[in-house]
Amino acid sequence: MNALSFFQPAYLWALGFLSVILFLHFFRRRIIKRMDISTLRFFPTAAVNKSRVKKLVDLLLLLARLLLVAALIFIFAGPHDKDSPLVGLRDPKSVVYVWIDPTMSMEYIENGKSAGQRALNLIDSLANILPSTVDIYSFDHESGRFVSIDELTDGNEARDNFAGRFRPVDIEEAAAAFINMSALDHSAVFMILSDFQKGTTEAVNPLLSKLSDNSKNIVCISFMPSNPFNYSVRASVDPTQKDGVSAIIRAHGAPLDSAVVELFVGDLRIGQRTVSCLADDSVTVTFDMPPAAAGSWGRIILHAADPLPFDNSDYFTISGDARRSVLIIGNTERNRVIEAAMRAAGPAFWRPIVRRGGSDLSYDDLNSADLVIVNHFNGRSRILESFITGAGSDKGIIITLDPDREDDFGRIFLRSSGILRGTANVTGSEGGFHPVLADTNSALWRGFPALSSRNASVYRYINPIPGDVLVRLSNVRPMVSSVNSSGANMVIVATPIGVTQANNLCETGFYVPFIDRLGRYALSGRGQDEEAWYAGHVARNPFFGVEAGGTLFDLDGRLIASWSNQPFVRIDRPGVFALTSSLGETSHLAVSVHPSESEMIFIRPDLQDADGIYYFEYRQFLEQAGNLSNNLLAYWLWIILGLLLCLEVFLWKRSMSAVRVTS
Amino acid sequence: MNSLSVLRPEHMAPIRNLTLRAKMIVEGTIAGLHKSPFHGFSSEFLEYRPYLTGEPARKIDWRKYAKSDKSFVRLYEDETNLAAHILLDKSASMGFGSASMSKFDYARTLAASFAWILIRQKDAVGLTAFDEEISWYMSPKSTNLQLKNIISYLETSTAQNQTRCGDTINSAAAMIKKRGLCIVISDFFDEPEAIATGLRHLRFKRQDILAIAVADPMELEFGGKSAFRFKDLETGREITIDSQTASEYFNKGFADHHSALSNTCRELNIDFEVVTTAEPFHKSLLKIIDKRRRLN
Secondary structure, eight states: OOSEEESOGGGGGGGGHHHHHHHHHHHHHHOEEEEEESOOTTOOHHHHHHHHHHHHHHHHHHHHHHHHHHHHHHHHHOEEETTOGGGGGGOTTOEEEEEEOOSGGGGOEETTEEHHHHHHHHHHHHHHHSOTTSEEEEEETTTTEEEEGGGSOTTOHHHHOOTTOOOOOOHHHHHHHHHHHTTTOTTEEEEEEEOOBHHHHHHHHHHHHHHHHTTOEEEEEEOOOSSOOEEEEEEEEOTTSSSOEEEEEEEESSOEEEEEEEEEETTEEEEEEEEEEOTTEEEEEEEOOOOOOTTOEEEEEEEOOOSOGGGGEEEEEOOSOOOEEEEEESOTTTTHHHHHHHHHHOTTTEEEEEEEOSTTOOHHHHHTOSEEEEOSOBSOOHHHHHHHHHOTTSOEEEEEOOTTOTTBHHHHHHHHTTSSOTTOEEEEEEEEEOEEESOSSSTTTTTOSOSBOSSOOEEEEEEOOOSEEEEEETTSOEEEEEEEETTEEEEEESSOOSSOSSBOGGGSTTHHHHHHHHHHHHHTTTTOSOOOEETTSEEEOTTTTSSOOEEEEETTOOEEEEEOSOSEEEOOSOEEEEEEETTSOEEEEEEEOOHHHHSOOBOOOOOTTOTTEEEEEHHHHHHHHHHHGGGOOOHHHHHHHHHHHHHHHHHHHHHHHHHHHHO | OOGGGGGSHHHHTTOOOHHHHHHHHHHHHHTTOSSOSSOSOOOOEEEEEEOOTTSOGGGBOHHHHHHHSSOEEEEESOSSOOEEEEEEEOSGGGGOOSSSSOHHHHHHHHHHHHHHHHHHTTOEEEEEEESSSEEEEEEEEOSHHHHHHHHHHHHHOOOOSOOOHHHHHHHHHHHOOSOEEEEEEEOOOSOHHHHHHHHHHHHHTTEEEEEEEEEOHHHHSOOOSSEEEEEETTTOOEEEEOHHHHHHHHHHHHHHHHHHHHHHHHHTTOEEEEEETTSOHHHHHHHHHHHHHHHO
16 A cells, blocks of 8 residues: 555544543553452462463553554545545546447356456446446447446346347447546546457557546456467358368367367258367368358357357358449449449349449448449549558459540549559540450450450540550550559559440440459459458448348347348347348358457557556456445455454453453 | 341441350350250260160260170260360451451450350360460360450450461360360461361360351452452561452462361361351351251
8 A cells, every 4th residue: 555545534533532442441450459468378479470461461452452443443434545546436426437348258258257247247346336426337339328337227138148249349439438428527437348358459559548648547457367268160161162161270378189070051960070289279170061052051160168169169151142242433324334234244243233423422332342433433532532542452443544534533543643644645546446355264354255346446545554454455555454553453444434435335245244354353352252240340231222121030030130221230149140131032141250359369458657547457456446345444454353353352361261260 | 127137247346345245146146045055075984874776876885896796875974064175366367357347356256155155054165365376375164254354365365476377276285185175266377287287186185176267258259350459467468469360369279278178177077167257146156056966
């Protein structure tokens, strides 16, 4: 205890009672009765010595009583370390905002209880420990706001049960809500209850300095396991089904010895393997797959006893209905033909196809699309530009250049970003040039009907365009090229591909396969594997931008969610779910545990030596918070009190033993 | 008020005249008795007569029986002419008194009462007063003048000097020539072994002994709440001791001492009686007399 202070210093006046005890003791002892007695023969030297010892015992008894009373008074006065951050919690006006880490790793079971459950219990304990005037709010991950724990009544699942409500780390959202709610409240305390797994800590660290700058008190309470270990399994499915299904088993923190891995397709058990794995290593076992219908589902189960059981199963679907969403930006009327061509080329693959004029463009539109085609779009769009430059490798982008418009987005953007040099100009001829493919053997043009189409003519185009040439004109000028510049991966077409005066592509048989191949090429190698669904993590709504909705059921037929056209959706639990669209189509979604949750990497948050940021282990916090409850001091004061009571009883018995002998 | 209640020590204490005290006690106590409590100790043998069936077996002369194989009873010439010695402790410890009367005051009243009773039934009474040595000796006589002299001495004597109870009883025994009764009144605050030696000597002199231990009520149940500074009445030595330790040691020591005395007396076939200065005199006397009757 660095600096002692008292919650109820008025109780210290009671120390005055010590003087009463002292007075009574010495006043009583001061009276010595003089008496003539018939004989001293019954008082041997031992009696006199014993009397002296008793006098000493009486003094010790007095001291014990003084300390006993003093300890009691100290307990009621409530001494505490005034530098402790928890003292602030006892301020009747303080408001406590609690964020509980909603990630799956909080399901880690230690001593029979999960970290999440212990976090919920801690909130209950806080309600009992802190003064009744202190308001406690808990962050509701669903609504994104803080809710008074009084509203979480008994029987509420949110209060009583942590399991199965996984979310991504939304502490940024919680911190924003906290700052809003406690803008003028300096006694507000933000509590972060987490196991501080790597991902969580990485999200928390930048917020700590931000909150500290706002003069807020932050208390981090760690539920970090003492000896973390975990086993996980992940399924890897070959879409062609030629290589069967692979199960990747990882052992984090402890070796795995002779565990059984099972493969199920639907409810049918297909195979079983016994695996062993060294600590912090992984092994892969492969199961042969029987022919399975596209859209069917399966799961792999690892039978191993570990504290985090949710990642001992992984789910997968047999791909067959892979589809890609397309966003066409530009003149919606002129671009209607692109949509028609893609529908004609692959009605099941290219869907949904959304057209946007450009002015009503949003990030959600861009994020939800796999392939973005910019055609006949005039003017500039900051959203689109920033999207293209920051899209990374997971989006397919096709940009066409309009030789008839100086304000064409493609030309302006490519020039401003330095991709299109100043030498590029509008070029053309009355007769036009027909497109010529490089070959029909490469992955791009394999199986294309012809190397060139003389029916198709390009009258005006931008020349030259940079990048690797994919299609040339009959005059050998590049018509389509692939560019990778400053993080932007895109396909550039030197002429528009919608309804235009610059070419007649859309009027020929060349057009549909040409658009389909360009789209597929733009997506190839862009990480456009089938989208993975992770429990608690948002994913793009497959119904976003289309005139349809869907309903999500679990395999037992229970309704899980209804999705309309919101950009993002989330499934809280791992498993296999059936998604039925309003058009009557049904597909399965396999939802897995995010791989980062299985890694047992815990990092203590960086407190940055900032004032107002405190870190406690779970038990340490309960211990210190408990010591603050009801104005009572730490357990050691009670121990001292108990010892003094024992001493008091011992000395008193010793003092009274003489009386009992004679009686 | 019961007529005997006036014999309580607190009522008798204001009566300084010991003659009057003794007379009141004896007449109040002994008046109703039809037979003398002290008899059967005469040493003048008359003759034998055959034992008659139904008589107490203790009357049989076992020596005669051993020689002749016949049961006889010894007859004495005179059963009432008793020579009694009263041995009174007048050491300083007897001067202790927490109640209305000191142990010595109580003891000399008892002594006067016994003398009165014995003289009244024509027995000879003598008085031996002692502290660390014999300070007064009167051989037994059965005259009224003897009674007057005894009471006169008792009235003027005071408790002083240290106790050497055992030695002085031993010395007194040496002075006794004739078989008789010996009444020892003391607090017996001496070594039990020394006292036993003295009493054994008295028994050797064929004395029927009545040992009366006079105790103050506080000595029987010592207690107190404050610390004590004790001064020994005999030696003047002082000690300071807390009440609990004092109670523990004094009560245990006193009980052990009396237990040792009691055992010694039982071995020597001596009547041993403890009286407290809070007890009414008639009760003390009746207690002693009744006990003797039962024994006889």
